[in-house]
Amino acid sequence: MALDAKIPQGEMSEKWNYYKGHVKLVNPANKRKLEVIVVGTGLAGASAAASLGEMGYKVKAFCFQDSPRRAHSIAAQGGINAAKNYQNDGDSVFRLFYDTVKGGDYRAREGNVYRLAEVSASIIDQCVAQGVPFAREYGGLLSNRSFGGTQVQRTFYAAGQTGQQLLLGAYSALERQVALGTVKMYSRHEMLDVVMIDGKARGIIARDLVTGELERHFGHAVLLCTGGYGNVFYLSTNAMGSNVTAAWKAHKKGAYFGNPCFTQIHPTCIPVSGDHQSKLTLMSESLRNDGRIWVPKKKDDNRKAVDIPEEERDYYLERRYPAFGNLVPRDVASRAAKERCDEGYGVGTTKMAVYLDFKDAIIRYGKTEAGKTGNENADSATILELGKKVVAEKYGNLFEMYEKITGENPYETPMRIYPAVHYTMGGLWVDYELQTTIPGLYSLGEANFSDHGANRLGASALMQGLADGYFVIPYTLGNYLADEIRTASIPTNHPAFEQAEKEVSDRINRLMNIKGSQSVESMHKRLGKIMWDKCGMARNEQGLKTAIEEIKQLKEEFWRDVKIPGDINEFNPELDKAGRVADFIELGLLMCMDALNKNESCGGHFREESQTEDGEAKRDDENFSYVAAWEMKGDNAWELHKEPLSFEIVKPSQRSYK
Amino acid sequence: MEHYNMNLTLKVWRQKNGKSNGSFESYQVKDISSEMSFLELFDVLNEQLIRDGKDPIAFDHDCREGICGACSMYINGQAHGPWQKNTTCQLHMRAFKDGDTIVVEPWRSKAFPVIKDLVVDRTAFDRIIQAGGYISVNTGNAQDANALPIDKKDADAAFDAAACIGCGACVATCKNGSAMLFVSAKISQLSMLPQGQPERETRALNMVAQMDKEGFGNCTNTYACEAECPKGISVANIARMNREFLRAGMNSED
Numbered sequence: 037m038a039l040d041a042k043i044p045q046g047e048m049s050e051k052w053n054y055y056k057g058h059v060k061l062v063n064p065a066n067k068r069k070l071e072v073i074v075v076g077t078g079l080a081g082a083s084a085a086a087s088l089g090e091m092g093y094k095v096k097a098f099c100f101q102d103s104p105r106r107a108h109s110i111a112a113q114g115g116i117n118a119a120k121n122y123q124n125d126g127d128s129v130f131r132l133f134y135d136t137v138k139g140g141d142y143r144a145r146e147g148n149v150y151r152l153a154e155v156s157a158s159i160i161d162q163c164v165a166q167g168v169p170f171a172r173e174y175g176g177l178l179s180n181r182s183f184g185g186t187q188v189q190r191t192f193y194a195a196g197q198t199g200q201q202l203l204l205g206a207y208s209a210l211e212r213q214v215a216l217g218t219v220k221m222y223s224r225h226e227m228l229d230v231v232m233i234d235g236k237a238r239g240i241i242a243r244d245l246v247t248g249e250l251e252r253h254f255g256h257a258v259l260l261c262t263g264g265y266g267n268v269f270y271l272s273t274n275a276m277g278s279n280v281t282a283a284w285k286a287h288k289k290g291a292y293f294g295n296p297c298f299t300q301i302h303p304t305c306i307p308v309s310g311d312h313q314s315k316l317t318l319m320s321e322s323l324r325n326d327g328r329i330w331v332p333k334k335k336d337d338n339r340k341a342v343d344i345p346e347e348e349r350d351y352y353l354e355r356r357y358p359a360f361g362n363l364v365p366r367d368v369a370s371r372a373a374k375e376r377c378d379e380g381y382g383v384g385t386t387k388m389a390v391y392l393d394f395k396d397a398i399i400r401y402g403k404t405e406a407g408k409t410g411n412e413n414a415d416s417a418t419i420l421e422l423g424k425k426v427v428a429e430k431y432g433n434l435f436e437m438y439e440k441i442t443g444e445n446p447y448e449t450p451m452r453i454y455p456a457v458h459y460t461m462g463g464l465w466v467d468y469e470l471q472t473t474i475p476g477l478y479s480l481g482e483a484n485f486s487d488h489g490a491n492r493l494g495a496s497a498l499m500q501g502l503a504d505g506y507f508v509i510p511y512t513l514g515n516y517l518a519d520e521i522r523t524a525s526i527p528t529n530h531p532a533f534e535q536a537e538k539e540v541s542d543r544i545n546r547l548m549n550i551k552g553s554q555s556v557e558s559m560h561k562r563l564g565k566i567m568w569d570k571c572g573m574a575r576n577e578q579g580l581k582t583a584i585e586e587i588k589q590l591k592e593e594f595w596r597d598v599k600i601p602g603d604i605n606e607f608n609p610e611l612d613k614a615g616r617v618a619d620f621i622e623l624g625l626l627m628c629m630d631a632l633n634k635n636e637s638c639g640g641h642f643r644e645e646s647q648t649e650d651g652e653a654k655r656d657d658e659n660f661s662y663v664a665a666w667e668m669k670g671d672n673a674w675e676l677h678k679e680p681l682s683f684e685i686v687k688p689s690q691r692s693y694k
Numbered sequence: 695m696e697h698y699n700m701n702l703t704l705k706v707w708r709q710k711n712g713k714s715n716g717s718f719e720s721y722q723v724k725d726i727s728s729e730m731s732f733l734e735l736f737d738v739l740n741e742q743l744i745r746d747g748k749d750p751i752a753f754d755h756d757c758r759e760g761i762c763g764a765c766s767m768y769i770n771g772q773a774h775g776p777w778q779k780n781t782t783c784q785l786h787m788r789a790f791k792d793g794d795t796i797v798v799e800p801w802r803s804k805a806f807p808v809i810k811d812l813v814v815d816r817t818a819f820d821r822i823i824q825a826g827g828y829i830s831v832n833t834g835n836a837q838d839a840n841a842l843p844i845d846k847k848d849a850d851a852a853f854d855a856a857a858c859i860g861c862g863a864c865v866a867t868c869k870n871g872s873a874m875l876f877v878s879a880k881i882s883q884l885s886m887l888p889q890g891q892p893e894r895e896t897r898a899l900n901m902v903a904q905m906d907k908e909g910f911g912n913c914t915n916t917y918a919c920e921a922e923c924p925k926g927i928s929v930a931n932i933a934r935m936n937r938e939f940l941r942a943g944m945n946s947e948d
């Protein structure tokens with residue numbers, strides 16, 4: 037099948053307008069007869085379900101948590117981008133588009149990204165109207181900050197809890213529709229398969245996680261808004277429940293998977309403290325605006341940070357990248373930290389950490405504050421005290437979180453940080469309309485592959501999730517459903533539903549009957565270690581080939597020896613997890629194959645074979661300027677399809693931060 | 695920070711499902727690192743139970759960084775355990791010492807029935823939000839965000855109220871099982887913002903009515919909720935809610 041991205045005709049800046057002007061519409065009376073299934077109610081799903089409900093469609097929405105308000109989106113800290121140019125600092129739709137394509141290292145589709153930048157401003161309007169309490173200036177207008185080293189201030193935020201406030205906004209819009217009866221919400225439900233009839237997605241099989249019962253749900257269309265799959269690495273900044281299952285089931289039914297190996301490793305996370313570690317906690321990127329990153333100049337230096345004099349510290353980012361210093365993009369900062377630790381300069385008990393130091397910022401702010409009161413000769417204690425106050429105002433909640441976890445006070449001693457898996461740019465392949473390769477099956481938010489190329493910019497995931505849900509799908513879905521108005525609801529005793537339910541039930545029974553000796557958790561950990569060591573921050577041919585063999589073996593072992601306690605027809609989190617880990621194992625395999633195929637370094641994907649003499653990533657546009665869309669062809673077998681990328685506006689160049 | 699290991703006795707509430715009666719079971723855990731989180735302690739215990747062919751303990755959790763509101767353990771008589779302004783997932787084992795006995799129960803409230811072990815049903819909170827915890831604005835109807843300046847004081851105060859994570863610790867800790875802190879936080883957030891004005895009165899009336907319908911208890915001003923709230927939601931919100939409710943009640947008579 038040839039991949040058609042369905043990019044509308046016309047100038048880049050006119051495409052979305054053209055599309056909206058020519059798209060098919062569904063009249064209000066018909067909307068009431070059309071049923072839409074929305075799987076996932078994070079930012080993408082909640083905004084989509086609410087908007088579609090408002091438009092008059094009959095919506096069923098699903099999430100596996102006990103409430104939509106707990107989706108992983110709730111944890112986003114730093115902010116959301118929008119091309120409002122409220123700061124009058126030269127931002128525009130074009131600039132946000134340009135930064136996103138370039139930041140993605142030229143592996144995203146220009147048409148999609150332009151639309152994203154275009155609708156970004158409406159997101160902020162919508163959220164404010166819903167009562168989202170963004171940070172404001174004294175004049176009462178919205179405040180912005182710069183994020184991730186951009187030259188303009190386009191990031192809107194609500195302290196360090198932007199995701200929470202945005203999700204609660206979308207959640208309240210969703211609950212309003214639930215009250216109005218346009219949306220029926222199924223929480224503590226997990227979608228376990230897509231039901232296909234005549235080549236179209238027509239519903240899902242879901243499991244009630246409280247009773248264990250399987251349910252059949254019909255929909256004229258199905259939207260997967262099920263988030264990212266960073267937990268394939270076991271340890272990541274994602275919530276514990278985040279998983280690939282919904283996307284993977286769709287993949288198995290024929291939806292192509294785009295760029296699976298594109299993973300974002302975030303440079304500033306709290307390091308692993310021991311074998312018990314269950315997840316990693318992000319320390320927002322905004323900290324790099326004020327913190328300086330360093331390691332000792334001496335290998336295996338066991339002195340305390342405060343005992344290491346200035347001249348024995350290596351501020352390696354400032355040294356290697358004088359132009360950007362501590363504000364280099366996430367992928368560059370992460371690899372540089374790994375390089376230092378691998379060479380033996382790491383700090384802390386595990387030696388797998390670097391320092392993020394606020395001392396200089398505290399002094400700088402302290403002096404400014406003292407200066408404001410005319411106190412030019414303030415003593416150092418006063419300066420420190422004043423400076424700490426400023427830092428607390430900016431990052432107080434993050435410093436508190438750090439102290440709760442580590443027991444160390446980051447105002448007094450530098451934070452220890454290390455990179456961790458954070459976000460997956462890869463996901464279900466979708467066209468301009470967010471439709472997968474299965475007609476009637478759509479994917480929104482982090483679950484799709486679309487807008488971030490090989491590297492996502494900070495504060496752009498929240499933007500994309502809400503763009504997809506509030507402003508894109510309400511148009512594009514109509515274009516499909518307009519042709520479905522004559523399709524009556526299909527009763528769920530249709531053989532396709534029976535068949536799909538039977539397959540799901542057989543798989544669950546098979547899992548429960550293994551009765552082996554190894555816990556799900558222990559096997560997930562093993563998968564994570566293979567992925568992190570061989571398909572993590574740096575990848576090479578040999579390692580990936582080994583990983584592929586190891587994962588195949590792990591898969592065989594899992595289906596022979598996993599041990600799942602409890603019963604099927606009860607609340608059984610171990611069983612839920614087993615199903616998810618089984619899917620992660622298969623995904624891990626595909627990620628390694630994709631990484632092996634991509635013999636270039638690009639954004640978050642670093643192939644050791646493809647680097648410059650001084651160790652920087654080297655892209656290969658000649659051979660790899662395409663989206664890798666994988667089609668499953670059977671057990672452990674895939675076929676690669678390529679969607680060529682062309683750049684009309686943002687001409688590819690090597691990124692340089694020197 | 696010095697790290698240490700400890701051996702502990704855990705007394706955990708076990709209940710097969712909503713229909714069965716529950717009881718405490720005791721477990722011994724060894725070599726627990728002071729660096730672990732409280733939920734990682736449960737991970738270790740569960741691995742041990744699975745190895746021994748026993749049923750692991752069910753508990754709710756997701757983000758494990760204090761923001762999703764899923765985790766909900768009542769630890770040694772305190773919602774979310776001994777640390778102030780803290781969720782169960784953020785509690786770390788350095789709060790305990792070698793030889794301690796730790797008693798862990800689910801949230802106990804008529805409106806939060808137990809599903810299994812430490813997992814309770816908090817959908818009552820969703821239904822209260824459905825009753826009015828929103829501003830009715832359809833997608834696409836909004837004006838430019840800066841067309842409506844909001845005093846920073848009001849915006850900050852609304853944010854403080856909006857920081858509630860919907861965990862239900864306030865209910866669990868209240869001897870009356872009152873949900874006033876949760877409900878008042880949402881009513882306050884929206885009543886302090888200009889966007890929230892048009893529905894201000896119906897919102898207060900409807901949310902309070904739903905709260906009563908769900909079987910939450912009355913508030914007798916013990917302030918236990920504020921003391922245990924992981925997000926420091928202030929009881930001043932309850933006073934504001936009462937004013938909103940009275941105001942709405944008066945206006946609805948004409």
Ligand SMILES: Cc1cc2nc3c(=O)[nH]c(=O)nc-3n(C[C@H](O)[C@H](O)[C@H](O)COP(=O)(O)OP(=O)(O)OC[C@H]3O[C@@H](n4cnc5c(N)ncnc54)[C@H](O)[C@@H]3O)c2cc1C
Nearest residue numbers: 076077078079080100109114115227263481482495497498
């Ligand atoms: C710690 C952290 C901080 C971040 N900070 C920022 C930031 O500052 N700015 C930014 O732009 N981005 C940030 N991100 C990224 C951003 O938060 C996510 O990419 C985004 O929220 C994803 O939203 P989503 O709606 O696509 O998915 P999610 O919020 O992950 O929602 C997934 C939904 O799908 C449901 N689901 C999944 N599988 C199934 C299934 N099989 N059946 C039923 N339901 C299912 C879940 O229940 C959930 O409702 C951050 C991420 C992390 C981890």
Ligand code: SF4
Nearest residue numbers: 858859861862864923
């Ligand atoms: S008010 Fe506090 S204790 Fe109650 S639900 Fe909200 S965050 Fe939890």
Ligand code: FES
Nearest residue numbers: 756758763765783
């Ligand atoms: S697990 Fe999310 S708040 Fe504790």
